[in-house]
Amino acid sequence: MPSAPPRPPGGPFAPAAVALAFWTTMAGTTVPTPLYPLYQRAFGFSTFTVTVVFAVYALGVVAGLLTLGRLSDRIGRRPVVLAALLLAAAAATLFELADSLPWLLAARVLSGLGAALVTGAATAALLDLAPPERRLRAQTVALAANMGGLAGGTLFAGALAEWAGSPLRLPWTVMLVLTGAALLGLLAVPETVPAEVRRAGRPDSPTGSTLRFRPRPRPLHVPPDIRPAFLRAALAGGAGFAVTGVLTAVSGLFLATVLGLHNHALTGLVVALAFLATAVGQLLVRVLPPARALPLACAGLVLAAALVAGALLGAALPPLLLGACVNGLATGTAIGTGLGTVNGGVEPHRRGEAVSAFFAVLFTMLSVPVIGVGVLVRATGLRTAGVTFSAAVAVLALAVAAGLVRRPRRGAPPVPVPVPTAKAEPAAAAAPAAPAGQA
Numbered sequence: 001m002p003s004a005p006p007r008p009p010g011g012p013f014a015p016a017a018v019a020l021a022f023w024t025t026m027a028g029t030t031v032p033t034p035l036y037p038l039y040q041r042a043f044g045f046s047t048f049t050v051t052v053v054f055a056v057y058a059l060g061v062v063a064g065l066l067t068l069g070r071l072s073d074r075i076g077r078r079p080v081v082l083a084a085l086l087l088a089a090a091a092a093t094l095f096e097l098a099d100s101l102p103w104l105l106a107a108r109v110l111s112g113l114g115a116a117l118v119t120g121a122a123t124a125a126l127l128d129l130a131p132p133e134r135r136l137r138a139q140t141v142a143l144a145a146n147m148g149g150l151a152g153g154t155l156f157a158g159a160l161a162e163w164a165g166s167p168l169r170l171p172w173t174v175m176l177v178l179t180g181a182a183l184l185g186l187l188a189v190p191e192t193v194p195a196e197v198r199r200a201g202r203p204d205s206p207t208g209s210t211l212r213f214r215p216r217p218r219p220l221h222v223p224p225d226i227r228p229a230f231l232r233a234a235l236a237g238g239a240g241f242a243v244t245g246v247l248t249a250v251s252g253l254f255l256a257t258v259l260g261l262h263n264h265a266l267t268g269l270v271v272a273l274a275f276l277a278t279a280v281g282q283l284l285v286r287v288l289p290p291a292r293a294l295p296l297a298c299a300g301l302v303l304a305a306a307l308v309a310g311a312l313l314g315a316a317l318p319p320l321l322l323g324a325c326v327n328g329l330a331t332g333t334a335i336g337t338g339l340g341t342v343n344g345g346v347e348p349h350r351r352g353e354a355v356s357a358f359f360a361v362l363f364t365m366l367s368v369p370v371i372g373v374g375v376l377v378r379a380t381g382l383r384t385a386g387v388t389f390s391a392a393v394a395v396l397a398l399a400v401a402a403g404l405v406r407r408p409r410r411g412a413p414p415v416p417v418p419v420p421t422a423k424a425e426p427a428a429a430a431a432p433a434a435p436a437g438q439a
Contacts, residue, residue, distance in 0.1 A: 014131050015138070017185030019145040021081050022122035024182045026149030027156075028088045028175050029057060029111045030275075032095070032104075034158035034267040037252040038167055043101055043160020047253055047382075051374030053104050054249040060112020062360055068113075072121035076193040077128065082186060087114035089179045089302060096172035128192035140283075147279035151272035152250075158219035158268025167264070222357050224263035226345035232400050233338030234358055236297050238365030239396045240331025243304060245272050245370040246389060247324055254411070258315050274324040281384060288385065293337045295404055300330025300399035309390035312383045335362070 031040070036050050072080040087110050094107035123142040128137035153175075160174070161167035220272030222230050252267040285293055310316070342354045369389065375386030 003184040006295065013148065013188045014187075014190065015126055016124050017182070017188045018077075018081065018125045018129065019141055020185050021085055022118055022126075022142065023149040023183040024089045024175070024178045024310050025084050025114050025118040025122075026146055027341040028092055029115050030153035030271065031092075031171050031175060032108070032151050033154040033271050034161055034250050034252060034264040035168060035171070036249065036255060037267075038161065039098075040103060040108065042168065043099075043104075046378065047250065048255070048371075048374035048378045049101065051249045051370045053101070053108055054245065055367035055370050056105055057108040057112040057115075058363045060109040061116045062112075062363045064116025065169075065360055065363070068089060068117060071117070073193065075123050076430050077125035078186060078189055078191050078192045078358075081125065081189075082183070084118035084121065085179055085183050085186075087117070089176060089183075090349075092172045092179065096169055096176070098197035103171070106110030111304070112261070125137075125189065125192060129189075135347075136371055143282060144281055147275050154268040154271045155265075156268075156407055158265040161264035163265070165295040171209040205245075222354055223345065226354075228403075229341045229345070229360065230354075232403050233294060233334055233341055234361040235365075235396060236294060236301065236334035236400045237325040237331055237338055237358075237399075239301055239364050239393050240278075240297075240304075241326055241329045241332060241362050241366040242369040242433040243301075243308065243393055244271075244278070245366045246373050246386075247271055247308075247327075249276055249370050250373065250377070250386075251320075252384070254312070254320070255317075258312065258383060259317060261317070265332055270320060273321060274328040277325045277328025278335075279328075281329040281334075282336045284329070284333055285336030288333070290340070291338075295334055295401060297330045297334040297337065298397045298401040298404075300326050300333070301396045304330060305394040305397070309387045312386040314389075328407070362410045 002100075022222045028324035032053075036053070039053075040047070040050055091107040091110040091114065094103050094110065098104055119289065122145070125140075126138045126142045127135055127147075156174070157171040164170055189421050248271050251270045252264070253262040255263065255267055255270075281297075287294065307319045309324060311318075311320035312321060338358055368391075373385050375391050378387060379385075380388075382393060
């Protein structure tokens with residue numbers, strides 16, 4: 001009689017505990033979104049400063065990607081998830097105590113580092129804890145925790161700011177409570193990285209193993225064979241990330257100054273729709289023909305840019321909501337396509353650095369254009385800046401689409417992997433080490 005296949009480590013509550021830690025850390029990165037107008041009034045800074053506060057999050061993620069992208073493969077999943085939760089708690093504490101701009105900047109950097117750590121470690125832990133026949137479901141759970149956290153943070157923060165007292169304190173108190181619950185949940189999570197690997201990764205290991213981890217920046221490398229496909233997918237996904245970043249940073253300002261809607265819950269909804277649609281876009285990659293995925297993503301980015309520009313010019317809410325959804329779908333499709341190219345065209349032992357390079361491009365495009373929009377808003381006004389930015393996104397998407405026509409399409413069918421927004425090691429579903437999420 002054949003023996004039953006070995007069960008993965010951990011009891012029935014371990015995957016739920018990891019998912020809670022993942023969700024909580026990512027939710028903390030988007031709690032500030034509907035609160036930016038309140039911080040702006042409370043501390044007296046400009047719209048440009050709001051974009052800088054947002055952008056330093058992405059810089060924290062990139063720093064985490066470049067220095068800590070393979071940490072959970074070296075020292076274990078649990079300690080890395082624990083470190084991410086502690087960073088999230090520290091960021092929430094700084095936000096709750098904040099009385100000036102430097103507190104906000106420090107908190108955002110800590111949020112970015114936490115997101116960079118948790119995305120890959122939690123995704124890898126969920127896959128480790130799942131039996132082989134449920135790996136796809138574990139990947140879907142990771143995606144739901146990641147993007148659900150990003151959407152949930154901005155939704156509940158907006159609701160609390162709109163309908164409860166202490167809008168700059170209460171959301172962070174709730175986050176600290178959730179983080180405490182997630183820390184307790186880690187007690188139910190076993191370590192899934194083998195002990196001999198963790199011993200080899202310790203700085204004082206006497207083995208001299210090449211697996212020993214050194215937290216230093218790693219050069220970004222993409223194999224020449226996949227560089228054209230990699231670059232097209234990264235540019236398309238980065239364009240969508242840039243739109244999401246701008247929506248995150250200035251949606252509250254647009255709703256208040258252009259539409260006259262001073263509703264923090266509505267601000268949270270706009271951004272939440274973008275994140276939820278990004279998750280759906282990654283799932284769509286599973287059913288779209290590989291040759292159609294990126295062209296459809298480029299078309300979606302052009303349509304989303306037109307909708308956002310129409311919302312600005314017409315001072316209308318429906319095009320903004322629809323544009324957020326379309327942009328999310330296109331962004332998720334482009335990211336899934338890019339990760340599929342990496343996972344199908346790179347040797348397993350090089351996937352981590354290739355995925356790190358992919359997300360480094362995405363998060364650079366998340367932060368730099370947002371600051372550029374802040375400069376334009378100060379110089380020309382919100383509408384002109386928004387329309388100019390939308391036109392730039394459309395031009396970039398059309399350029400990527402033109403590249404698809406001129407060049408043969410190469411690369412394996414896309415394999416959707418959760419984004420971090422974040423997002424150290426987000427491609428752990430397909431590679432042992434990879435990078436991060438968003439906010």
